[in-house]
Structure formats: structure tokens, C-alpha cells
Amino acid sequence: MPKVLVVEDNRSLASMAKAMIEDIPGFEVVVTANGTEARSRAQEDPEGFSVALVDLNLPDAPNGEIVPVLQSLSIPVIVLTGYFGEELRTKMVDLGVVDYVLKKNISAYEYVAGLVKRVHLNRNTKVLVVDDSPSVLSMLTRYLNIQCLKVITATNGAEALQRIGEHPDIKLVLTDYNMPVMDGFELILQLRARQHKDQLAIIGLSSSGEGRLSAHFLKSGANDFISKPFSYEELLCRVNQNLDYLDQIAEIRDAANRDYLTKLYNRRHFFITGRPLFHQTVFQQKPVGVAMLDIDYFKRINDQYGHDAGDIALRHLAAMLSTEFSDSLVARFGGEEFCLLICDDPDTTRHKLDAFRERVSQSPVSQDGHHFSFQVSIGYASSVSESLDALISAADANLYQAKEQGRNRVVSDSDATESQAASASTRRR
Numbered sequence: 262m263p264k265v266l267v268v269e270d271n272r273s274l275a276s277m278a279k280a281m282i283e284d285i286p287g288f289e290v291v292v293t294a295n296g297t298e299a300r301s302r303a304q305e306d307p308e309g310f311s312v313a314l315v316d317l318n319l320p321d322a323p324n325g326e327i328v329p330v331l332q333s334l335s336i337p338v339i340v341l342t343g344y345f346g347e348e349l350r351t352k353m354v355d356l357g358v359v360d361y362v363l364k365k366n367i368s369a370y371e372y373v374a375g376l377v378k379r380v381h382l383n384r385n386t387k388v389l390v391v392d393d394s395p396s397v398l399s400m401l402t403r404y405l406n407i408q409c410l411k412v413i414t415a416t417n418g419a420e421a422l423q424r425i426g427e428h429p430d431i432k433l434v435l436t437d438y439n440m441p442v443m444d445g446f447e448l449i450l451q452l453r454a455r456q457h458k459d460q461l462a463i464i465g466l467s468s469s470g471e472g473r474l475s476a477h478f479l480k481s482g483a484n485d486f487i488s489k490p491f492s493y494e495e496l497l498c499r500v501n502q503n504l505d506y507l508d509q510i511a512e513i514r515d516a517a518n519r520d521y522l523t524k525l526y527n528r529r530h531f532f533i534t535g536r537p538l539f540h541q542t543v544f545q546q547k548p549v550g551v552a553m554l555d556i557d558y559f560k561r562i563n564d565q566y567g568h569d570a571g572d573i574a575l576r577h578l579a580a581m582l583s584t585e586f587s588d589s590l591v592a593r594f595g596g597e598e599f600c601l602l603i604c605d606d607p608d609t610t611r612h613k614l615d616a617f618r619e620r621v622s623q624s625p626v627s628q629d630g631h632h633f634s635f636q637v638s639i640g641y642a643s644s645v646s647e648s649l650d651a652l653i654s655a656a657d658a659n660l661y662q663a664k665e666q667g668r669n670r671v672v673s674d675s676d677a678t679e680s681q682a683a684s685a686s687t688r689r690r
């Protein structure tokens with residue numbers, strides 16, 4: 262869990278900062294009221310603090326003396342200040358603080374909370390900087406490192422493409438225009454052929470004399486543009502804004518693809534991802550199958566223990582499915598029905614499904630002091646190869662058989678064939 266150190270002698274401001282930061286899911290705040298206390302907390306556990314939020318004017322450190330102390334323990338610092346001037350700004354930028362924020366109203370704290378989250382996320386965020394000037398590369402690297410970003414560098418477009426190949430998880434590219442071998446526009450065109458604006462952000466950089474370059478960069482597919490020379494603050498704001506945009510799009514996309522209750526993928530995403538995966542697997546002549554899984558007598562759980570208990574059971578089963586079928590595409594199709602696309606040998610899968618069914622029946626759920634168990638029926642099909650939809654229909658038919666035969670069982674293609682043969686022979690007799 263990310264921990265934030267707040268160093269503030271004004272109790273109400275400290276409480277406000279704590280409340281706003283702890284509003285971010287998973288964040289914990291430790292408040293200290295002076296420099297001495299902050300130093301000993303940070304020394305006790307320097308690894309533990311993701312970032313520190315520091316009041317510049319503390320009773321025992323009135324001129325920001327605590328800032329370099331925390332930085333020497335590798336804790337990035339965001340400064341809160343009650344006054345502001347050019348001299349202070351220069352001092353803060355020279356010290357290498359992540360940002361300085363004027364404590365004037367509540368929106369300053371909202372901004373700080375967003376920044377705290379950004380700094381934490383930046384630790385796993387890769388940025389590629391492309392410029393043929395060593396001095397620009399080293400300045401950008403220093404500025405971006407202050408923001409805790411992982412910086413990778415290249416000196417021209419061709420080298421940048423190589424770096425992207427080595428690090429496909431790069432999220433942001435900052436690129437100059439005028440470079441040898443391959444310029445910034447050509448680089449952007451090549452990058453955009455592979456990744457859209459909401460997957461990879463690109464910021465163009467060029468000297469302020471080249472007036473029309475900004476429009477040209479944007480038309481070529483850049484998300485944003487910065488004129489050189491630029492201030493640390495402008496770089497920080499543009500980089501953060503672009504990374505926040507990517508994260509928000511990813512969150513929206515994820516919310517659209519997932520079932521709200523169980524957080525498993527929904528039916529829509531199952532088909533979008535599953536159809537190409539199915540065709541690719543069939544084309545490669547590898548085994549592929551679908552399992553339809555349904556909780557037995559689920560209505561009774563709702564009726565007996567309440568709808569909340571039913572929801573807990575659904576989440577419990579979803580968590581088990583995610584863990585035990587982590588290599589498969591798992592979705593909640595609706596109600597108490599789940600669907601799995603499994604790319605594995607049918608015999609192995611059949612055994613795995615049966616073992617899973619058994620485990621479900623032996624893992625009780627607790628709600629309000631009540632403990633209850635439930636069972637599942639599973640239909641598995643792997644012998645149909647014309648389409649994913651046909652495979653799902655076959656699995657569904659097998660699930661129907663499992664319910665008909667008494668529930669709490671797995672019925673696969675071979676079981677269904679055997680049972681049809683048995684009933685045909687009974688009819689013949």
C-alpha cells in the first residue's frame with residue numbers, strides 16, 4: 262500500500278491533506294507536525310514512503326530545511342507553501358522538488374492529491390526521450406526522473422523505434438523534430454501506424470522560432486507540443502496531463518469491459534477478445550474449448566440468505582475462477598452464468614474442470630455469521646471448430662445436460678455422446 266508522509270504543523274490543513282489523499286483507493290497517510298518528527302519517521306522506513314508533502318515553514322525548520330533531508334532518503338518531495346516568489350521558485354526547482362503548491366484554497370489540495378497519485382504511478386511508467394542534443398537529453402532526463410518516471414533515451418527516430426521495440430510498455434514519447442537519420446515527424450508517423458493516441462502519448466518538442474511546427478506535430482499524430490526553451494513546471498504539467506489522459510482512457514475502457522459486481526470480463530469483451538483468439542488457435546491447430554458454468558439452485562441462496570449473500574457467492578466464485586483459470590479468458594455472461602475460453606488439451610481441461618467443481622462445493626461462503634456452500638454445473642465443449650458461437654452453443658447444450666442429470670457435475674462432448682447413445686439403446690430395447 263503506498264504511504265505518503267505529510268509534514269505540516271497546522272492540524273486542520275494536515276487533516277485536510279490526509280483526508281484528500283486517503284480518498285485515493287489504497288493510499289495511507291502518516292502525519293508529522295515538525296521536521297524532527299518527519300526525519301525520524303522517514304529514517305525508520307525510507308522505503309515505505311512513496312512521496313512526502315512538506316510545509317516549507319515548520320517550527321523547527323522554517324526555511325524548508327527538511328526538504329533535502331527527505332530527498333537524501335530518496336523520498337520525492339512536494340512542497341506546500343503559504344507565500345510565493347521568483348526566488349523561492351528558483352530554489353525549489355534547483356532543489357529538485359516534484360512540485361511546489363500555494364496553499365490558498367481547497368483546490369490546491371485536490372491538485373496535490375492528483376499529483377501524489379501520479380508520482381506513485383510514475384514509478385512504473387516508461388518515457389522515451391528522443392533528441393540529438395546531449396544537453397537537452399540530460400536536462401529532460403533529470404526533470405522526468407524528479408517526477409519518478411523511468412526514462413529511456415534515443416538520439417534519432419530510428420534509434421527511438423529500436424527502443425520502443427525493446428520496451429513495448431513505453432507510455433509516453435517526447436520527441437524533437439530536427440534529428441539526423443529519422444526526424445520527429447517520420448518517427449510519429451511510424452509510431453501511429455502501430456499505436457493509437459490513447460495507447461501511446463507523444464509530445465513534440467521544438468525551438469520556439471519554428472512557429473508552424475506545433476500544428477505540423479499535432480497533424481502528424483502527436484498528442485501535444487512544447488516549445489523550447491520550456492520551464493520545468495510546463496514540462497511537469499504537460500507530461501502529467503498526457504499520462505493522466507492515458508490512464509483515464511484505460512480506466513474507462515476497463516470499466517466498459519468488466520462486470521461491475523465480480524470485476525470479471527463481461528460478455529461483450531468475451532466476444533471481442535475471444536473470436537480472434539478462437540480463430541488464431543484453430544488456425545494454429547491447437548486445442549480450444551469452451552466451458553459454461555452455472556451455480557446450482559442459486560435462487561435458493563438469494564431466497565434463504567438474501568441478495569447480498571448471493572452477490573458474495575458470485576464474487577467468491579469469480580475470484581476462484583480468476584485464480585484457477587488465470588491462463589484462460591473468463592467472463593461473467595450474466596446472472597449466475599460464467600463462460601471460459603480454454604486453450605488446452607480437452608482431457609486435461611476436463612479433469613481441471615471437475616477438480617474445480619469439487620473445490621467450489623468444498624469452499625463455503627460467510628455472510629453475517631451464516632456459512633453456506635453451493636455447487637456448480639459445467640458444460641464443456643471442444644469438438645466444434647467452425648466458430649466460437651457454435652462452440653458456446655455446444656457447451657451450453659452440455660450444461661443443460663449437466664442440469665438434467667442432477668447438477669453438480671461436468672458434462673463434456675464425450676459424456677453427452679455416451680449419454681445419447683445410452684438413451685438410444687434404451688429406446689431400442
Ligand SMILES: Nc1nc2c(ncn2[C@@H]2O[C@H](COP(=O)(O)OP(=O)(O)OP(=O)(O)O)[C@@H](O)[C@H]2O)c(=O)[nH]1
Pocket residue numbers: 522555556557558559560561563567568569570571572575595596597664668
Ligand atoms: N444476488 C444476485 N442474484 C442474481 C444476480 N443475477 C441474477 N440473480 C438471481 O439468480 C437467480 C437465478 O435463478 P434460476 O435461473 O431459477 O436458476 P437457479 O436457481 O440457479 O437454478 P438452476 O440453474 O436450474 O440450478 C434468480 O433468482 C436471479 O434473481 C445477481 O447479480 N446477484
